[in-house]
Amino acid sequence: MAVDKGAVPEESILQAQQSIVDSFQCLGNWMARYEYLIDLGRSLPDFPEKWRTQANRLHGCQAQVWMISELRDHKLFFQARSDSAIVTGLLALLRKVYSGRLPEEILSHPPDFLQAIELEQHLSPNRANGLFHMMERIRLEAQAALDAEAAKAKL
Numbered sequence: 001m002a003v004d005k006g007a008v009p010e011e012s013i014l015q016a017q018q019s020i021v022d023s024f025q026c027l028g029n030w031m032a033r034y035e036y037l038i039d040l041g042r043s044l045p046d047f048p049e050k051w052r053t054q055a056n057r058l059h060g061c062q063a064q065v066w067m068i069s070e071l072r073d074h075k076l077f078f079q080a081r082s083d084s085a086i087v088t089g090l091l092a093l094l095r096k097v098y099s100g101r102l103p104e105e106i107l108s109h110p111p112d113f114l115q116a117i118e119l120e121q122h123l124s125p126n127r128a129n130g131l132f133h134m135m136e137r138i139r140l141e142a143q144a145a146l147d148a149e150a151a152k153a154k155l
Contacts, residue, residue, distance in 0.1 A: 008075075009100045016097045017113035024117040033122075037089030044092050047081035058137055061130030063087045069141040075100050076145050078138065090119075090131055098138050103149075106142035111135055 009016060027033045051068055058065040063084035070077050078099040080091040097113065098106050114120055120128045 009096075013097055013101060013105055013109040017109075017111070017116075020093055020096065020113045021116045024119075030122050033117075034086060034089075037093070038085045039089070040092035040096075041082075041085055041088030041090075044081065044088065044095070045079060047079060051079075052081070058130075058133055060133035061087070062126040063130060065091070065130065065134065067091075067134070067137055069138075069145075071103075071145045071148070074102060074149070076103055076106060076142055078141070080134070087127065087130060090127075091134065094134055094138060098142075103142040103145040107139060107146070 011019065023036070024033055027036055047066065052064075052066050056066040056068050058067055061082075063082045065080065065082045065087060067078060067080040069079075076099070078095050080088075080095065082088045082091060093113075094111070097109075097111065114131070120131065123131065
């Protein structure tokens with residue numbers, strides 16, 4: 001499995017979060033923001049059918065969501081997709097902030113941008129719960145990568 005190699009971020013996590021906040025603030029109403037989310041989701045790299053397995057599925061989301069990760073050069077890269085256009089847009093936001101980062105960076109930077117753009121207040125309870133599970137999976141993958149690297153260092 002090879003996660004998209006073009007996902008190396010050019011900005012820090014804090015800059016990526018601020019960029020998202022700035023983009024959302026430029027969009028006046030929530031209909032425009034939902035359209036923006038859908039457009040972001042369309043820009044994600046291809047997610048082949050062979051990756052849409054039970055092992056890659058996130059549970060706790062109303063929509064079907066699949067996520068894969070790969071540790072490369074000590075950085076964790078994510079790719080994800082959902083059968084929901086809005087949820088795929090949410091995945092694109094999380095990927096912009098967290099993919100291509102060191103695991104310790106991921107763990108030390110909570111998704112403050114979600115509160116700043118008031119996203120959770122404009123999602124259904126089921127989608128907000130799904131967003132929590134997506135973020136939790138990213139944190140778990142980061143912790144697992146750190147643990148694996150620590151175990152290798154002890155050998």
